[in-house]
Amino acid sequence: MSIFRIEQLSKRFSGLTALNAVSFSVENQTIQAIIGPNGAGKTTLFQIISGVLPPTAGSIYYGEEEITRKPPHKICAMGIARTFQMIRLFPDMTVLENVMTGGHIHWKTGVFMSGFRLPNVRGEERDARQKAQAILDSMGLGDKANYPATSLPYGQQRLVEISRALASEPKLMMLDEPAAGMTPQEGEALAEKIGDIRDSGVTILLVEHDMGLVMEISDQIIVLNYGQVIAEGSPSIIQQDPKVIEAYLGTKDNNAQY
Amino acid sequence: MRYLLRNTNLRIALFLAVIPLFLPENLFPVLCLGAIYSIAALGMSLLLGYAGQISLGHAAFIGIGAYTTAILTTQFNWPVLAAFAAAIFVSSVIAYIIGKPILKTKGFFLALATLGFGEIFFVFTSRTDPVIGGLVGIGGIPYFSIAGYEFSSYVQMHYLYWTILLGLVIYSQNMVNSRSGRAFRAISTDELAASTMGIDVAKYKLRIFVLSAAYAGIAGSLLATYLSMTQPYGFRVDLSIFIVLAVIVGGMGSLWGVVAATVVLTWLKDEQLSQYQEYSALIYGIILLLILIFVPQGLGSLGQRSFQWMKDRLGKAYRYRSNRS
Numbered sequence: 001m002s003i004f005r006i007e008q009l010s011k012r013f014s015g016l017t018a019l020n021a022v023s024f025s026v027e028n029q030t031i032q033a034i035i036g037p038n039g040a041g042k043t044t045l046f047q048i049i050s051g052v053l054p055p056t057a058g059s060i061y062y063g064e065e066e067i068t069r070k071p072p073h074k075i076c077a078m079g080i081a082r083t084f085q086m087i088r089l090f091p092d093m094t095v096l097e098n099v100m101t102g103g104h105i106h107w108k109t110g111v112f113m114s115g116f117r118l119p120n121v122r123g124e125e126r127d128a129r130q131k132a133q134a135i136l137d138s139m140g141l142g143d144k145a146n147y148p149a150t151s152l153p154y155g156q157q158r159l160v161e162i163s164r165a166l167a168s169e170p171k172l173m174m175l176d177e178p179a180a181g182m183t184p185q186e187g188e189a190l191a192e193k194i195g196d197i198r199d200s201g202v203t204i205l206l207v208e209h210d211m212g213l214v215m216e217i218s219d220q221i222i223v224l225n226y227g228q229v230i231a232e233g234s235p236s237i238i239q240q241d242p243k244v245i246e247a248y249l250g251t252k253d254n255n256a257q258y
Numbered sequence: 259m260r261y262l263l264r265n266t267n268l269r270i271a272l273f274l275a276v277i278p279l280f281l282p283e284n285l286f287p288v289l290c291l292g293a294i295y296s297i298a299a300l301g302m303s304l305l306l307g308y309a310g311q312i313s314l315g316h317a318a319f320i321g322i323g324a325y326t327t328a329i330l331t332t333q334f335n336w337p338v339l340a341a342f343a344a345a346i347f348v349s350s351v352i353a354y355i356i357g358k359p360i361l362k363t364k365g366f367f368l369a370l371a372t373l374g375f376g377e378i379f380f381v382f383t384s385r386t387d388p389v390i391g392g393l394v395g396i397g398g399i400p401y402f403s404i405a406g407y408e409f410s411s412y413v414q415m416h417y418l419y420w421t422i423l424l425g426l427v428i429y430s431q432n433m434v435n436s437r438s439g440r441a442f443r444a445i446s447t448d449e450l451a452a453s454t455m456g457i458d459v460a461k462y463k464l465r466i467f468v469l470s471a472a473y474a475g476i477a478g479s480l481l482a483t484y485l486s487m488t489q490p491y492g493f494r495v496d497l498s499i500f501i502v503l504a505v506i507v508g509g510m511g512s513l514w515g516v517v518a519a520t521v522v523l524t525w526l527k528d529e530q531l532s533q534y535q536e537y538s539a540l541i542y543g544i545i546l547l548l549i550l551i552f553v554p555q556g557l558g559s560l561g562q563r564s565f566q567w568m569k570d571r572l573g574k575a576y577r578y579r580s581n582r583s
Contacts, residue, residue: 050454076456088451090444092511101440105456111465114436115429125436168456 003028003203004172009058011044011227018044020227021058026172026220031194031204033214035238036224037247042207043085045224046174049205050082051075062172077105081170083161085177085207089149095160096145099132102167135163139193155182159190166197173197174205179213191217215239223247267428270514274420278413286412288529292521293419294480299504299520300426300513301473306502307510308434309466310446311361312369314498315376319471321493322349323478325383328396328488333389338403342479349475350468357467361460376498383490395489402483409483419480426473427513434513442466496538500527503542507549508558515558 002025011019019041026032034042047053049060051072059068067075081102089098107128109121136142139159144152149160158178165173175194179187191213198204208214214221215235223231223238225247231238238244281289298320305311323345330341360371384393401410402418409418433439441462444452453459482488500523508519523545531541553560 052450052454071458072450072453073456073458076454082454084451088448090447090451092447093440093443097440097443100437101444101452101457102455104437104441107437109437111433111438111462111469114438115433117432121436128437164455 001028002026003063004205005061006049007059007061009045009048009060010056011041011048011053012056018227019048019055022224022227022229023058024222024229024232026203026205029198029201029203030219031198031206031217033206033208033218033221034224035208035211035214035221039226040224041227042224043176044227046082046176046205046207049075049174050080076168076170079169079171080174081165081168081172082174083158083165083176083178085180087154087157087161089157089160089164091148091150093149094146095136095141095149095152096129096132098149098160099135099163099167100128102164103128103131103169105168132163132167135166136160138196139163140189155186158182159193162193162197166202170202172203172205174207176207177209178206179208179210187213266514267424267431271424274424275417278416283412285525286416288525289521290412290415290419290484291481291528292524293416293423294477294484295501295504295524296423296517296520297419297426297480298474298477299501299508299516300423300430301470301477302501303505303508303510303513303516304430304433304442304473305466305470306505307512307516308439308446309442309463311463311467312365312502313372313467313470314369314495314502315372315374315379316470316474316501317493317495317497318376318379319349319353319474320478320481320497321379321383321488321490322352323475324482324488324493325390325396325478326475327479327482328399329390331400332396332398338400338483339405342402342476345479346472346475349478350472353468353471354464357464357471361463361467373495373498376493376495380490380494383493393490395487395492397487399482399486399488401486402480415484419484422476422480423517426476427517430513438462438465496542499539499542503546506546507556509556512556512558515556519557 005025007023009019009022010017022041022045034045036042044053048055051067051070051074054069059066061067062078062080065078067078090101093101107124109124114121133142133145136145139162141156141159141163144156150157152160158181162175162178178194179190182190187210194204194206195217206214206218218235221233221235221238222229223241223244230243230247231241233241277289278286298316302313302316305313326345326348327338327341330336330344331338336344356375360368360375363371383390386392390396401408402415403409409415441452441457444455444457445459445462449459478493504520504523505516507523508516527538531538534541549556
């Protein structure tokens with residue numbers, strides 16, 4: 001059953017066509033990777049799905065509901081969370097506070113009431129703290145909870161971003177190059193974690209340049225080049241596809257010119 | 259008991275409770291006015307220090323609080339407490355109405371838009387003679403009173419203002435360390451990341467703008483009863499800048515630091531520099547520059563930092579001695 005579907009999605013930046021009539025659907029509880037050379041439109045696609053950029057044309061469906069052009073906070077509230085290619089943790093907060101902020105939509109206390117430490121407000125705060133701590137524990141960052149978020153090494157900051165996205169309890173999670181800047185060992189551990197997240201019932205859209213990681217954990221792969229889908233299928237099919245090999249390595253003719 | 263003494267709020271409350279016994283008479287006005295301005299600065303600290311949004315028109319909200327109190331008590335004979343509540347309500351409602359369009363702008367443009375609002379308030383109050391007295395303003399505002407008990411001496415006012423301020427500091431501290439507080443801090447550093455975390459950025463900006471205007475309304479209402487009169491010139495841009503300056507001097511993330519800075523700046527403004535009124539912008543500018551160059555985190559960070567420095571020094575000396583033996 002598909003949880004998420006994109007139809008004929010296009011994005012033009014004045015003269016440049018970043019995405020050209022992209023269509024695909026994502027099956028529930030799978031890891032779907034989106035790969036392609038630099039500038040293929042992967043990050044643009046994430047920006048549009050998460051509501052940060054409006055598309056030029058086309059539509060996005062989540063379940064049966066159309067979410068095209070909804071503002072980011074509404075898309076998050078529907079169960080779609082994301083991380084960023086350039087890490088965007090809140091720098092003046094601790095690791096734990098960052099993750100608690102990720103759970104924003106699950107708590108109710110408004111601005112006015114939050115100044116009074118009423119029992120229900122305190123209880124809510126305690127729950128938020130416990131949930132955030134549990135997520136950090138599961139990511140192996142439990143002992144870093146009270147560190148300033150941006151004081152951690154790069155690889156761990158990526159894990160905090162994933163934890164923060166998890167805190168909104170998403171049904172669909174978009175990871176934008178989660179392994180960038182990680183050591184090979186950290187990448188291995190990350191692959192395992194992403195698998196665990198999928199097994200816990202979350203569908204994952206993954207943009208990643210580390211092909212080892214992509215081939216290891218993906219259920220389905222979509223290849224973008226110049227804003228168009230050029231191939232789609234399981235890792236073994238994608239690895240054999242001549243168009244994909246061409247996009248990544250160039251054709252013989254191209255090489256001959258040099 | 260020792261735990262209670264370690265609580266900063268309680269220590270400050272104790273200090274403020276006993277200080278009238280030792281203070282020379284002539285410093286009471288500074289403490290009273292300092293407390294009133296601190297209330298407005300506290301609201302600005304939430305808006306600017308935590309949510310990262312500036313307002314150069316907050317004097318207008320103080321003015322709205324003051325004028326609401328003045329009109330209701332002198333012309334409609336409302337009890338002061340009711341006028342006080344109305345002042346908070348009116349300043350919040352006006353902040354809500356103008357905040358919706360104004361908060362779509364950012365940074366420099368937000369500063370300009372709020373500055374414009376402040377000037378509109380001045381023009382409005384100075385040209386509407388029959389109802390609110392034009393440039394002469396409104397006099398004869400009664401003292402603050404609760405159920406017939408009147409706060410008419412400096413000592414009584416001292417306790418009244420600082421009690422209200424203490425309550426608002428605790429309220430603000432609670433808010434800062436809550437879901438909403440985290441949302442504001444998220445917005446101040448990264449609006450885009452905040453919105454993808456499900457935070458409705460426009461809604462939260464409006465909420466904090468209204469809340470900070472409500473603080474300003476409280477300050478304005480108290481100011482009207484303290485001075486027993488209101489005048490358009492009391493709520494011009496120099497007061498708006500004074501409040502922003504207090505937040506920067508005190509430290510963006512330090513509520514008590516802002517209160518301390520406000521009291522010191524009030525003392526400077528009303529006691530030391532009152533005959534140099536026309537140079538106030540220049541003097542504020544110099545203070546602002548010095549702070550930004552030498553203590554960019556504000557004076558509120560100094561207490562923490564000097565403590566850390568002493569700890570480091572003592573730690574080093576201790577390690578040195580234990581290594582030798």
